[in-house]
Amino acid sequence: MPESSSDRPRKGGSDKSAGKAVAxxxxxxxxxxxxxxxxxxxxATRATSGRLTVRKTYKLYIGGAFPRxxxxxxxxxxxxxxxxxxxxxxxxxxxxxxxxxxxxxxxxAYNRGQVLYRVAEMLEARRAExxxxxxxxAEVDAAVDRWVWYAGWSDKIAQVHGGANPVAGPFFNISAPxxxxxxxxVAPASFLGLVSVIAPAIVTGNTVVVLTxxxxxxVTLAEVLATSDVPGGVVNILTGNAxxxxxxxxxxxxxxxLDLTGVTDPALAADLERSAAGSLKRVVRPPADGTDFTADxxxxxxxxxxxxxxxxxxxxx
Amino acid sequence: xxxxxFDLRSFLHGLPGVDKVGVEARAAALGTRSVKTTAKAAxxxxxxxxVDLTTLEGADTPGKVRALSAKALRPDPADPTCPPVAxxxxxxxxxxxxxxxxxxxxxxxxxxxxxxxxGQAPLDVKLADTRDAVAGGADEIDMxxxxxAFLSGRYDHVYDEIVAVKEACGxxxxxxxxxxxxxxxxxxxxxxxxxxxxxxADFIKTSTGKVPVAATxxxxxxxxxxxxxxxxxxxxxxxxxxxxxxxxxxxAIKYLVLINETxxxxxxxxxxxxxxxxxxxxxxxxxxxxxxTGHYAGPDYFTLx
Numbered sequence: 018m019p020e021s022s023s024d025r026p027r028k029g030g031s032d033k034s035a036g037k038a039v040a041x042x043x044x045x046x047x048x049x050x051x052x053x054x055x056x057x058x059x060x061a062t063r064a065t066s067g068r069l070t071v072r073k074t075y076k077l078y079i080g081g082a083f084p085r086x087x088x089x090x091x092x093x094x095x096x097x098x099x100x101x102x103x104x105x106x107x108x109x110x111x112x113x114x115x116x117x118x119x120x121x122x123x124x125x126a127y128n129r130g131q132v133l134y135r136v137a138e139m140l141e142a143r144r145a146e147x148x149x150x151x152x153x154x155a156e157v158d159a160a161v162d163r164w165v166w167y168a169g170w171s172d173k174i175a176q177v178h179g180g181a182n183p184v185a186g187p188f189f190n191i192s193a194p195x196x197x198x199x200x201x202x203v204a205p206a207s208f209l210g211l212v213s214v215i216a217p218a219i220v221t222g223n224t225v226v227v228l229t230x231x232x233x234x235x236v237t238l239a240e241v242l243a244t245s246d247v248p249g250g251v252v253n254i255l256t257g258n259a260x261x262x263x264x265x266x267x268x269x270x271x272x273x274x275l276d277l278t279g280v281t282d283p284a285l286a287a288d289l290e291r292s293a294a295g296s297l298k299r300v301v302r303p304p305a306d307g308t309d310f311t312a313d314x315x316x317x318x319x320x321x322x323x324x325x326x327x328x329x330x331x332x333x334x
Numbered sequence: 335x336x337x338x339x340f341d342l343r344s345f346l347h348g349l350p351g352v353d354k355v356g357v358e359a360r361a362a363a364l365g366t367r368s369v370k371t372t373a374k375a376a377x378x379x380x381x382x383x384x385v386d387l388t389t390l391e392g393a394d395t396p397g398k399v400r401a402l403s404a405k406a407l408r409p410d411p412a413d414p415t416c417p418p419v420a421x422x423x424x425x426x427x428x429x430x431x432x433x434x435x436x437x438x439x440x441x442x443x444x445x446x447x448x449x450x451x452x453g454q455a456p457l458d459v460k461l462a463d464t465r466d467a468v469a470g471g472a473d474e475i476d477m478x479x480x481x482x483a484f485l486s487g488r489y490d491h492v493y494d495e496i497v498a499v500k501e502a503c504g505x506x507x508x509x510x511x512x513x514x515x516x517x518x519x520x521x522x523x524x525x526x527x528x529x530x531x532x533x534x535a536d537f538i539k540t541s542t543g544k545v546p547v548a549a550t551x552x553x554x555x556x557x558x559x560x561x562x563x564x565x566x567x568x569x570x571x572x573x574x575x576x577x578x579x580x581x582x583x584x585x586a587i588k589y590l591v592l593i594n595e596t597x598x599x600x601x602x603x604x605x606x607x608x609x610x611x612x613x614x615x616x617x618x619x620x621x622x623x624x625x626x627t628g629h630y631a632g633p634d635y636f637t638l639x
Contacts, residue, residue, distance in 0.1 A: 108630055115633075271632025295629070 075099040075232050075256060077106055078239035080113030081249015092257070095151075099232040102255035104265040107226065110253035111271055114199045114224040117250025122196045122222030130171035132246045133220060137164045139245040143237065150233045152208045159311060160212040167216035170319060174221060178320055182327070189330040194323040196222035197299055198273035201266035203259045203289075204229040205279040209310045211235055214278050215252060217318035224251045226272070228263055230279070232256035260285055268292040274299035274322055278308060337497070337533075339490040346489060346528060352520035352556055361551035364595055365588045374587070378622050379417055381586040381614075382409060383604045386444055386575065388423040388612050389639065390451075390543065399428045402639055403435035410619050410636075413626070419615065420604040421474060425450070426467040433471030444474035444509070448499055451513075451542035453478035457495060464502040474507040475499070478542060479526065481516045489529055496533035509537035509575055512557075515547030520556050527560035531572050539575040539610065548578025549610075551588060558596040571600065577610025583621040586614060612639075 074091070076083040077100050085091075088103035121129070140147075140161045147157045175194055182190040200223045204211045211229065215238075218225045229235040239254045255262060259279065266272050267289040275293045277300065280286040286302065293300050301321045369377055387406045389398060403422050410416035421442035422432050429445045436443050445467035449455035455463075464475055477499050483491040500508050510530040514523050530538050538557055541548040554576045561572045574593075580586060586609060593601045601607050616636045623631040 111630070265630065268629035269632065270630060270635055292629070296632075 073097065075236040077102055077110075077256060078236065078243070078252070078254040079106065079110045079250075080116070080253065081243060083236075083239070083243075086257075094232055097233060099236075099256050102228070102257040102262055104262060106255055107228075107262045107265045108269075110226040110255055111199060111201075111266070111269055113250040114226050114253055115271055117248055118196075118199055118222075118224045121219070121224055121248060121251050124222075126172035126175065129220060129222065130168050133164065133168035133171065133216070135245040136241060136247060137161055137168060139241045140164060140238075143241055146237055147208065147234060150237060152234055156207065156209050160209045163209065163212050163310075163314075164216050167220045167319075170316075171220050174316070174319055174323075178316065178323065179325070184329075187332045189332055190327065191330070192325050192327045194221065194320070195326050197322045197324055198223060199271065200225045200274045200276060200322055201263070201269070201272045202227045202276040203263050203279040204231075204235065205308070205310070206231050207310060208234045208238075210278070210308070211238065213308075213310045213314060213318065214276055217314070218276065218322050219247075219251055221319055221323055223274075223322050224253075226253045226255065226266060228255050228257070228259040228266070228279070230257075230259060263289055264292060267298070268295060270296045272296075272298060274301070276301040276322070278303045337490065337493050339488075342489040342493055342529065342532075343487070345532075346525040349521075349524055349528060352524055354520055357520060357555055358552045361555045361592065364555075364591050365551055367588075367591045369587050369591070375622075375625050377587050377590050378583060378618055378625070380602065381583070381590065381609065382618050382622070383417045383420060384607055384609050385419040385615050385618070386421045386423045386577070386608045386610045387419045387615060388543070388577070388610055390423070390425060390446060394425065394428055396428070396431045398639055399424055399431045400435055401637070403432045403441075405615075405637055405639070406436070406441050407439055409615060410622065413622075416619070416622065420608055423474075423476065423610065426463060426470065426472075429467050429470035429472045437471070442474050442507075443472050444476055445470070445472035446476045446478075446511075446542075448477040448495075450476070450478050450511075451544040453480045453513075454482065457498060460495070461498060461502045464499050468502070468504055468506050472506060474509060474537075475503050476509045476511055476539060478511045478513060479530065481513055484517070484522075484526060484529075489525075492529060493533045496530060496535060500534040507536040508534065509539045509573075510535040511539045511542055511577075513542055513545065514540045514549075514553045515545040520552070523553055523556045524560055527557050528564065531560070531564045531570075535572060537573040537575050537608070539577055539608075541576075541578040541610075543578030543610065549576035549580055551592060554589060555592055555596060558593065558601070561601070562597045571606065573606040573608065574601070575608040575610055580609055580611050581613050582617050583614075586618065 075097055076085050086100040086102050087105045090101040091098050092101045144157050148154050179193040182192060184190040200218045202214050202225050204214055204227050215225060215227060235254050235256065242252050267275055275298050277286050277289060290300050387402060389402050406419045406422045409419060418441050421444045422436060423444040424432050426445050426447055432443050447464040447467045448460035467475060479492050480495060496510060512526040517523055517526060527538050540553055557574050561574055565571050576589060593607055616633060619636055620631040
């Protein structure tokens with residue numbers, strides 16, 4: 018069989034290199050232990066576990082891939098190395114989001130719903146991972162439930178929010194909601210908040226560029242999305258300082274809407290809103306007293322990022 | 335050089351071989367230059383002035399060609415400081431339509447001819463094609479060489495064809511398309527470049543844009559070396575036009591760096607270097623807008639064609 022014959026040498030090759038890597042690592046270990054003083058704790062963990070753990074760098078999520086920042090910058094969050102996004106990462110993310118948008122919006126509502134249910138499945142399966150990152154178990158559950166709730170709306174929102182209008186003429190007059198396009202999102206700090214801004218934007222066919230200041234949970238969510246049939250580019254996640262990257266999204270001509278739910282500084286929010294006006298973006302501003310994400314969100318988060326298309330169709334007599 | 339089969343063959347095969355690894359490494363290294371701020375603004379304007387705005391589709395209509403020609407004159411209607419492009423490039427049937435719009439504007443009108451893109455037609459058909467385009471108002475002709483003849487070693491056949499087309503062009507400039515994606519090796523690219531120049535080409539052009547592999551940096555580097563060496567030998571300067579696959583400002587600037595480092599200032603002019611492209615212009619305009627306004631531009635603000 019051609020499959021097995023092509024498989025075999027590859028397996029052999031990787032075994033060999035893996036063996037070599039282990040040997041090199043062992044040699045290095047022996048050298049450090051004998052030659053230089055190493056903190057006792059480090060030696061102990063190496064000795065007891067017998068291996069070095071692979072440390073994770075939290076990277077960006079752009080167009081379905083996990084690149085480092087174009088700028089090469091990183092910063093530390095709770096001891097983890099995290100990519101610090103630059104304006105060029107924001108630009109690349111907008112390009113990826115724009116490219117993915119027509120196909121995502123063109124998918125049937127049923128299909129988008131199925132994809133989002135799949136995300137909920139994967140979230141459920143990785144529940145422990147989010148808890149280990151410090152997200153309270155109850156919040157993870159609430160986030161999964163919220164995701165499922167929005168997934169259910171995919172093929173219902175048009176029925177509730179659109180409609181057939183009575184007109185005084187021989188026409189069918191139909192209003193149908195359509196996605197706004199590419200949405201820049203400044204995500205709130207909580208995990209439930211993050212889910213509560215991404216899900217309502219994408220369920221209707223928008224694509225998003227999300228700026229987050231809580232990178233570990235957000236990038237883990239990106240790993241969930243990357244493994245659950247969400248096309249690359251539909252959700253793009255940039256970790257780092259929103260005050261640095263958000264202005265570039267706000268002024269970008271190819272971003273159609275801006276969700277400022279996660280902006281806590283009113284002066285920054287006002288600035289962003291002002292530069293968003295330059296290209297007539299829709300802007301979602303959170304209520305002044307903050308958003309309670311545990312409450313029933315209603316349809317607002319979805320309808321804020323929809324446009325109404327009204328069609329007049331001649332009626333035959 | 336007599337142009338006899340024997341002479342051509344011994345000359346072209348006497349050219350030194352191209353160091354494949356070397357030329358690719360050199361092109362890649364030059365592609366890493368960072369061009370910013372005022373230098374970038376100058377590079378973008380130069381690149382816009384070098385664009386041969388091209389539409390070569392079966393679906394081309396007079397309306398589309400008219401719109402494209404209008405865009406060539408004023409690429410960015412919102413900004414009067416934006417320069418016009420070098421030329422518009424269309425099929426012979428569309429030449430009169432474009433000529434109407436471009437007449438007296440200084441923007442050249444190029445037409446592909448000689449059974450573009452395959453070049454597989456009898457010589458008299460190719461010559462008639464060329465004469466029609468020139469009569470219609472084209473002042474630049476983009477001809478394709480017979481790759482079949484070139485690859486089978488009938489260099490004299492290709493040479494004679496170029497000479498005949500050049501004669502049919504009259505006053506019009508002749509660009510010779512080598513279709514490097516079908517030539518196979520860099521050695522062949524170098525030979526075809528020399529063959530075209532010896533036969534009287536005013537420009538050598540990489541590709542038709544109709545085969546999967548179009549213009550690449552290493553191929554353009556080999557061609558730039560050929561025009562440099564040709565001028566050193568004969569005193570006649572020949573232009574270069576990479577075409578196909580150049581879509582971003584970043585790519586275009588890489589080519590400008592390549593010119594500067596290989597042949598120098600003399601070729602950094604629309605008379606001696608062109609980009610055959612359609613979608614490149616919009617990206618150049620978006621980058622230009624980004625530099626002048628300070629924020630990123632979007633494709634919604636520029637025409638589709």
